[in-house]
Amino acid sequence: MQTQIDPSLAGHPGIDAAQAALQRCVHCGFCNAACPTYRLQGDELDGPRGRIYLIKQLLEGQNATASxxxxxxxxxGCRACESVCPSGVEYGRLLDVGREIAAGRIARPWRQRWLRRALLAILPYPRRLSPLATLARLAKxxxxxxxxxxxxxxxxxxxWPPLSHRRRMLILEGCVQPALAPRINAAAARVLDRxxxxxxxxxxxxxGALAHHLDEREAALEAIRHRIDAWWPALxxxxxxxxxxxxxxxxMVKDYGYLLRDDPDYAAKAAQVTAAAKDIAEIIQAEDIAKLSVSPRKIAFQAPCSLQHGQPLSGVVESLLTGLGFELAEVxxxxxxxxxxxxxxxxxxxLSGRLRLAKLTALQAxxxxxxxxANIGCLLHLRETAGVPVVHWIELLDSADGLNI
Incomplete structure (x- = not known):
């Protein structure tokens, strides 16, 4: 796709990646077939191909519109389109640039602005989120x-187990997860201890993911630098x-190297952090799982988009679970x-509710x-209306009795 980039965007940190993505796109439409919103709406502009054209117009200097x-x-941002694209279009990076440019050219309605500000002011901070969750439980x-x-x-x-082994690893405790589901990281620590x-x-x-997804680039980069500084001594x-x-x-963490590639103070550190970042499944896959004693049962595994398309680690968790004797229901x-x-x-x-209904129907069939x-957001979202318990898969490996799951 030929594109004439607006000269005013020269030097934008993501413009080269955006232009490369546009040049690779051949308009085949395979992406639309994999896109959840296109499948729901049937609207070309609610599929990757249509959005690519919208972003192309923004990059060429056309005015952003509310539409x-x-x-x-x-x-x-599920990136299912990337998994099926025959041309290797990095749609996710193109979308980041397009959203950021649109956000800089047009103001959202005030309700949307305040909701986004509230999310950024609360969710990334466990010390703010935890007391609010307590109040919500009282007012439930x-x-x-x-x-x-x-x-x-x-x-x-x-x-949490004590630091008793020579082999040591850091853990990303996160923000929402320690406030609402602290059992997950503790279970991971206990499994790794064994x-x-x-x-x-x-x-x-x-x-930094929340700010990044809400088009707050500088806030995201600042959060990334804080994470790198916190991990660096132990690394x-x-x-x-x-x-x-x-x-x-x-x-997100595996993208630190890309996001800070032009930062003279953090580029090398960010690349090392990216190389060190591992999903818990990658760690356990490389170990002797025969040491783990579990209580197998029939489960349905919801493979998050971030695991399948973002990292990508499709099939890794499923292989671990079946190898340990779990029966995986077809989804x-x-x-x-x-x-x-x-x-x-x-x-x-x-739209989120319609997608959840379809996903739960498939999972519970x-x-x-x-x-x-394998993701806290998916877990909390599905748990709201699921007819069976929803847990993180690492909790199933935490003990032979399943810890009353």
Missing amino acids: SQHHLDRCL PLLPAALRAKVPAKPAPET LGISVIRGQSACC QAGAEAIVITASGCGT ADAGLCCGSAGSYSLLQPE GQPELIAS
């Missing part, structure tokens, strides 16, 4: 049904890897998004005992 921004906002009987479903149960205190690996804890903080001291249990965060359209997509479920509730996921 174009609306269609870009409705993209989940008074809340509308839709909001009651979003209030998680009070998490129980978790026990495999002879000690986990080094750090400050609970955002990886220099010999920590083998950075373990990540939220696949959405994993996709139709397993590559389609559940509708969580970070803050998407809060910003686009109607095989009558599993429970649903396992």
Whole structure:
């Protein structure tokens, strides 16, 4: 696709990647068949090919409109289109640039602006989110049904194993996860402890994904630099890897090297952090899983988009679970998004709800005992209306009795 970039965009940090993506696109439309929003809406502008044309117009200097921004906002960022694209178009990076340019040219309605500001002011900070979650639990009987479903149960205190092994790894504790589901990281630490690996804890903080997805580039880069600074001493001291249990965060951290590639102070460090970042499945896959004693059962695995298309690690968790004796129910359209997509479920509730209904129908068709996921956002989103328990898959490996799951 030939593009004449607006001279005013020269020097924009993502413009080269955007132009390369446009040049690779051959308009074949394979991406639309894999796109959740296109399949729901049947609108060319709600599919990757149509959005690519919208972004092309923005890059060529045409005015942004509320309509174009609306269609870009409705993209989940699931990157299923990248997995099927025969030309290797890096649509995700193109979308980031397009959304950022649109956000700089047109103001959203005030309700959207305030909601986005509230999300950025609360969700990345566990010390703010935790007390609000407590208040929500107290007020739960008074809340509308839709909001009651979003209030998680009070998490129980978790026990972390001591640092007793020579092999050590860092862990990304995250922001929403330690506040609403602290059991996940603690379970990962206990599983790794049984495999002879000690986990080094750090400050609970955002990886930068939320700000990045909300078009707040500078806030995202600042969060990234803070994460790098926090991890750097332990990496220099010999920590083998950075373990990540939220696949959405994993996709983000593995992109640090790209996002800070032009930063003279952080480019080299960011590249090293990217190389060290590993999803928990990648870590366990390389170990002797025969050391793990589990209680196999029939489950449905929801493979998050960030795991399948973002990293990509399609099939890794499934292979681990079947290797440990779990029976995996067949899931139709397993590559389609559940509708969580970070803050998407809060910003686009109607489309998100339709996608969740379709995903839960597919997941529960095989009558599993429970649903396992690999990402905190998907887990919380599905749990709201699922007919069976929804857990992180690492919790299934935490003990032979399943810890009352």
